[in-house]
Amino acid sequence: MAAARRIVICGGGAIGAAIAYFLSRRGAKPIVVERHAVAGSASGKSGGFLALDWCRGSALDGLARRSFALHAELAGQLGNPWGYRRLTTYAGHARENRVARGARRPWLSDAVAITGSIGSPQTTAIVEPRAFTLGLMRAAEAVGAELRHGTVVDLVRRSNGIAGVALEDGTIVDGDAVVIAMGPWSILAARWLPLPAVYGFKGHSLVFQTGDAVPAEALFLEYQEAGGEVLTPEVFARADGTVWACAISSAGALPIDPARVAPDAGAHARLEKLCRTISPALAVAPIVARQACFRPVTEDGLPLIGPVPGVDDAYVATGHSVWGILNAPATGEAMAELVLDDRTQRVDLSPFAPERLPKLV
Ligand SMILES: Cc1cc2nc3c(=O)[nH]c(=O)nc-3n(C[C@H](O)[C@H](O)[C@H](O)COP(=O)(O)OP(=O)(O)OC[C@H]3O[C@@H](n4cnc5c(N)ncnc54)[C@H](O)[C@@H]3O)c2cc1C
Numbered sequence: 001m002a003a004a005r006r007i008v009i010c011g012g013g014a015i016g017a018a019i020a021y022f023l024s025r026r027g028a029k030p031i032v033v034e035r036h037a038v039a040g041s042a043s044g045k046s047g048g049f050l051a052l053d054w055c056r057g058s059a060l061d062g063l064a065r066r067s068f069a070l071h072a073e074l075a076g077q078l079g080n081p082w083g084y085r086r087l088t089t090y091a092g093h094a095r096e097n098r099v100a101r102g103a104r105r106p107w108l109s110d111a112v113a114i115t116g117s118i119g120s121p122q123t124t125a126i127v128e129p130r131a132f133t134l135g136l137m138r139a140a141e142a143v144g145a146e147l148r149h150g151t152v153v154d155l156v157r158r159s160n161g162i163a164g165v166a167l168e169d170g171t172i173v174d175g176d177a178v179v180i181a182m183g184p185w186s187i188l189a190a191r192w193l194p195l196p197a198v199y200g201f202k203g204h205s206l207v208f209q210t211g212d213a214v215p216a217e218a219l220f221l222e223y224q225e226a227g228g229e230v231l232t233p234e235v236f237a238r239a240d241g242t243v244w245a246c247a248i249s250s251a252g253a254l255p256i257d258p259a260r261v262a263p264d265a266g267a268h269a270r271l272e273k274l275c276r277t278i279s280p281a282l283a284v285a286p287i288v289a290r291q292a293c294f295r296p297v298t299e300d301g302l303p304l305i306g307p308v309p310g311v312d313d314a315y316v317a318t319g320h321s322v323w324g325i326l327n328a329p330a331t332g333e334a335m336a337e338l339v340l341d342d343r344t345q346r347v348d349l350s351p352f353a354p355e356r357l358p359k360l361v
Pocket of ligand 1: 010011012013014015016033034035036037038039040041042043044045046047048049050150151152153181182183184185188201202203204205246258293294295296317318319320321322323324325326327
């Protein structure tokens with residue numbers, strides 16, 4: 001019997017874990033190399049909100065629809081340890097210190113007016129993203145994937161392609177192919193490979209322990225602070241009795257070490273004030289996590305998913321911006337097909353080809 005193909009995946013976020021899962025299901029041998037912690041960055045701190053058709057009209061539509069279906073399948077097949085559930089999603093507006101006129105939801109204060117429902121349980125859902133990423137990684141390990149702790153610092157080349165990666169401690173991890181899936185840190189790989197730039201965009205979030213005080217709902221709000229600044233918070237009720245809320249983004253510099261990501265001064269206090277204002281349930285709930293993380297973005301807002309041009313056996317999957325948890329499953333499925341079969345069955349990856357954008361160096 002031929003030995004299983006060894007695929008080195010650089011980065012243990014949702015994208016790397018999903019690729020490992022789908023590769024391992026096909027009998028390949030994925031080796032995920034993670035510098036900090038699996039789900040230690042955006043993939044463990046994001047909202048985990050999923051939408052079937054919010055990408056319609058964009059190149060992401062096919063990827064998003066396939067992913068939305070796969071999320072339901074994966075939760076069913078793997079026992080749903082990540083709290084996948086369907087949601088009703090509302091839009092609304094609020095002004096600090098003002099009573100708003102309009103429709104209400106019982107868990108929100110009278111500062112909030114609901115303008116309409118923008119997603120139903122047929123079209124919107126949520127997962128707890130850290131448990132989702134860890135769950136996929138564990139499911140991959142159960143069928144032969146390997147997780148290594150280490151910092152990838154270079155590629156190892158052979159005459160006709162890639163032979164693995166080099167780690168900071170001098171170890172070489174052999175592989176028949178390499179996938180770059182380091183989120184915003186994929187920009188480091190643009191020194192080793194002809195790849196476009198990937199940037200990091202920082203977001204802050206809070207997690208409240210609310211028990212059953214908030215129903216299975218999500219809220220997208222336009223909120224005017226007393227000083228006049230308008231924020232656009234997102235608030236999602238998760239199946240584990242917590243509510244996740246985010247609002248304040250910034251272009252703060254990405255530290256090279258993912259373990260050193262820190263919040264901007266004052267961002268969490270501002271977000272906490274907003275949350276305590278818009279909901280009596282959030283006003284009394286303890287905060288169980290104060291988080292900051294960077295989402296990976298490209299010049300044109302679309303991800304980079306595909307072979308690295310001109311380098312055999314090198315692939316990239318990153319730049320998923322605000323939809324990386326949603327789009328992880330179909331990205332993993334398509335990357336497994338691409339690496340093992342040289343073509344994809346379900347999703348057309350051509351809009352995400354890295355060569356559409358200029359190389360960084
Ligand atoms: C505030 C916020 C809210 C969001 N909400 C949602 C949402 O509701 N729904 C949704 O679909 N998406 C959401 N997103 C987007 C989503 O979180 C990201 O697109 C996704 O997590 C990116 O996953 P990734 O695996 O590409 O990157 P990451 O999660 O960043 O993982 C990359 C991994 O690579 C590792 N790494 C870095 N350098 C090296 C190295 N040299 N060697 C080895 N490993 C390395 C890191 O330690 C990290 O674990 C949100 C993002 C933010 C910031």
